[in-house]
Amino acid sequence: MALRTLQVSPGFMRFMPKEYQDLVEKGPFGRKLKLSDLGTYKELLEEHPMCEGCAMAFFIRLALTALPAPEHTVIVGTAGCGRLSLSQAAIPFVYGNYCDTNGVATGIKRGLALRFPDQPKDVVVIAGDGGLSDIGFSQVMHGWFRQEKFTTVMLDNEVYGNTGGQESGMTKRGEVVKMAPIGKQFEKIDMIGLAKTAGVAYIARLTPTNPSRIISTIRKAVLIAREVGPTYVQAYTSCNIEYSIPPEKVLEDARQVEKERYGFLEIISDEAKAFLAAQDAAHRE
Amino acid sequence: MNGNEYRVKPGPEGLLPPAAACCGVVLSEKGQGLVEGALKSENDTLRVMARELLTRQNPTIFPGPLVLWAWREGVADKAASVLELAHEIPGVRIIPMPDYRPIYPKIDPEAVINPCHPNLTIWHNKIEVCVFIGVHCHFANITLKMIRAGTNCYTITLCHEAGHEDSMASLPFADANQVRALTETIRQLKREGLRPRYADTPGILLTAAQEALSQGLVWQPAPVAQ
Numbered sequence: 487m488a489l490r491t492l493q494v495s496p497g498f499m500r501f502m503p504k505e506y507q508d509l510v511e512k513g514p515f516g517r518k519l520k521l522s523d524l525g526t527y528k529e530l531l532e533e534h535p536m537c538e539g540c541a542m543a544f545f546i547r548l549a550l551t552a553l554p555a556p557e558h559t560v561i562v563g564t565a566g567c568g569r570l571s572l573s574q575a576a577i578p579f580v581y582g583n584y585c586d587t588n589g590v591a592t593g594i595k596r597g598l599a600l601r602f603p604d605q606p607k608d609v610v611v612i613a614g615d616g617g618l619s620d621i622g623f624s625q626v627m628h629g630w631f632r633q634e635k636f637t638t639v640m641l642d643n644e645v646y647g648n649t650g651g652q653e654s655g656m657t658k659r660g661e662v663v664k665m666a667p668i669g670k671q672f673e674k675i676d677m678i679g680l681a682k683t684a685g686v687a688y689i690a691r692l693t694p695t696n697p698s699r700i701i702s703t704i705r706k707a708v709l710i711a712r713e714v715g716p717t718y719v720q721a722y723t724s725c726n727i728e729y730s731i732p733p734e735k736v737l738e739d740a741r742q743v744e745k746e747r748y749g750f751l752e753i754i755s756d757e758a759k760a761f762l763a764a765q766d767a768a769h770r771e
Numbered sequence: 772m773n774g775n776e777y778r779v780k781p782g783p784e785g786l787l788p789p790a791a792a793c794c795g796v797v798l799s800e801k802g803q804g805l806v807e808g809a810l811k812s813e814n815d816t817l818r819v820m821a822r823e824l825l826t827r828q829n830p831t832i833f834p835g836p837l838v839l840w841a842w843r844e845g846v847a848d849k850a851a852s853v854l855e856l857a858h859e860i861p862g863v864r865i866i867p868m869p870d871y872r873p874i875y876p877k878i879d880p881e882a883v884i885n886p887c888h889p890n891l892t893i894w895h896n897k898i899e900v901c902v903f904i905g906v907h908c909h910f911a912n913i914t915l916k917m918i919r920a921g922t923n924c925y926t927i928t929l930c931h932e933a934g935h936e937d938s939m940a941s942l943p944f945a946d947a948n949q950v951r952a953l954t955e956t957i958r959q960l961k962r963e964g965l966r967p968r969y970a971d972t973p974g975i976l977l978t979a980a981q982e983a984l985s986q987g988l989v990w991q992p993a994p995v996a997q
């Protein structure tokens with residue numbers, strides 16, 4: 487996708503739905519927008535069918551807002567709740583099978599690099615903890631070991647939300663969820679440690695408590711993946727339904743989980759640090 | 772005919788209509804067209820399309836992304852040819868399919884047609900003849916089958932590639948020249964005395980959603996009747 491694809495053919499604008507008129511006239515494409523600009527422009531995602539008050543939907547909205555070049559970005563997702571909204575966003579979305587998102591992303595990233603050698607294209611995998619730490623696990627790991635230059639964002643609600651509450655590798659030990667009645671028998675998989683071992687250039691773990699931190703984390707992850715190497719963001723996004731969290735308590739839960747065990751963590755390789763410093767310097771000039 | 776008797780007629784055909792290709796319908800070559808599954812000359816195909824567009828209820832053009840977005844040379848001309856066509860069909864509406872992303876929980880059937888549930892737009896607007904142009908073939912095929920399954924709409928496709936067996940009338944390799952040929956055929960039929968069904972409603976009609984938008988108003992689709 488490029489800006490040119492956003493020009494409506496002469497004479498057709500008046501037939502376009504309002505949403506598309508707004509996207510063309512006041513969308514985020516080709517603009518440098520900040521968190522404080524939210525509400526002043528047409529966002530990539532507005533309507534979606536995810537549950538009321540879902541933290542994952544909130545996180546996705548902010549993550550899409552953070553993309554540095556949405557007109558040059560492809561999102562790869564898969565089965566799971568997140569794709570319900572991701573596939574509706576005004577950005578190319580590729581539905582990988584439930585297991586092969588990171589293989590698909592590898593192919594897309596390499597293909598785009600061949601097709602558009604002068605135009606950086608960002609590829610961002612956004613999928614659930616089941617999709618990435620269970621069935622897609624080997625492809626995530628291999629992508630990292632191969633140092634593929636794309637971003638992986640895990641929507642970690644610590645359960646299979648979309649299929650009614652099976653435990654995932656990211657569920658906490660001992661946790662009883664609707665379709666795991668005897669409780670999880672082993673520890674939450676240490677994806678952060680695995681990412682470190684695999685030499686991922688930028689690793690972050692966060693909760694949706696702080697919108698500007700979500701924006702800056704995703705933006706760093708995408709820019710570093712463009713220039714340096716693979717990046718990984720693990721976001722606690724809860725699940726109101728499977729963990730019985732009333733919508734109005736979702737952020738309270740996120741704050742508590744952040745405080746008690748999730749925290750905010752960033753691990754940045756030396757090369758990525760140098761890249762960010764150069765970016766900052768260029769920004770200040 | 773192609774040596775088989777399967778006819779691709781307006782539906783409703785039921786939940787899972789067979790793909791016409793599985794019933795022996797083959798695609799036409801350049802210079803030919805398909806009418807209800809049978810190979811015809813381009814000219815005969817254009818005449819059928821023109822007649823259906825002038826005589827059936829609520830004719831509607833569904834332009835797809837390859838027409839709506841001026842993404843490369845030539846698109847603006849093709850888009851212009853589509854508007855010329857529209858101007859020759861009295862009472863026609865233009866409802867776009869700007870892309871293929873799903874729209875849930877609810878579409879506005881007066882603003883858009885979506886390949887996940889094209890029947891909603893057809894039903895709501897009581898469309899009994901439509902033209903698809905500029906829709907990528909894969910999504911056109913899905914859309915056409917859903918329309919044939921659940922509606923009585925006569926589907927016409929002006930396809931840039933090989934055409935569509937699942938529409939009632941299809942012209943392959945259709946560029947702006949073919950669109951203009953259809954426009955000319957419509958003029959010809961009128962000259963021959965065919966009085967269009969909406970002869971008293973000249974020009975392109977806007978849907979209520981488009982009308983409201985053009986006046987800067989916010990429009991809500993009517994609530995579903997209980």
Ligand SMILES: Cc1ncc(C[n+]2csc(CCOP(=O)(O)OP(=O)(O)O)c2C)c(N)n1
Pocket residue numbers: 565566567568583584585613614615616617618641643645646647648649654
């Ligand atoms: C290969 C395959 N196996 C199983 C499924 C069924 N399935 C769909 S969504 C899902 C669970 C999703 O859980 P997760 O990835 O954690 O995402 P969430 O819904 O929690 O956001 C499963 C098992 C599938 N679609 N494909």
Ligand code: SF4
Pocket residue numbers: 536537540541542543567643647648724725726727728
């Ligand atoms: S099931 Fe859970 S994760 Fe999925 S949309 Fe609902 S609250 Fe969000």
